[in-house]
Amino acid sequence: MKIVAFAASNSSKSINKQLAGFAASLVVDAEVELLDLNDFELPLFSQDKEQILGQPQLAKDFLQKLTNADAILVSFAEHNGTYSAAYKNLFDWCSRIDGKVFQNKPCVFLSTSPGARGGASVLAQAVNSAPYFAADIKGSLSVASFFDVFDATNQVLTEPKLLVELTQIMKLI
Secondary structure (H helix, E strand, C coil): CEEEEEEECCCCCCHHHHHHHHHHHCCCCCEEEEECHHHHCCCCCCHHHHHHHCCCHHHHHHHHHHHCCCEEEEEECCECCECCHHHHHHHHHHHHHCCCCCCCEEEEEEEECCCCCCCHHHHHHHHHHHHHHCEEEEEEEEECCHHHHEECCCCEECCHHHHHHHHHHHCCC
16 A cells, blocks of 8 residues: 655644654554655735646646546644645645546545644545545544643654554554
8 A cells, every 4th residue: 555645834843744744654554754844835826827838747746646546645733723735735736637636536634733633624624625635534633732742852753642543543544
């Protein structure tokens, strides 16, 4: 099984990327490709830009990564209660190429933050909109207080209840 995982963030120190990488590692015998949104940076989407640029190759490349996957794992960063600008921009370009961005693939959606809600607002938005973009959501989890429950040195989730819950979710893809 090939899993494409990424953080919906362009932070070089993304805690969501750490969570995505750890979660994907829980799938036994999976080939994991951990993407970095910085490798798919595009001009700010608008219909005017689309008319000038057409469909950018980087958006096509990102969609091809999803096409090549058997399952998709996204960990959403929350910026002011919603998606990060980097993710939303890439998503907007991709959705103009193919509205079924997630291509009916099994998906797990996660979120984390340093705070007590763990990106719950953006995760709820992502899960609620997922069917419109052909995501087959197998599970979702918000991880609150990231720095209290994740060992950054060893890249592991340390809170036992969350670890059990995440492990069970990852078995669904």
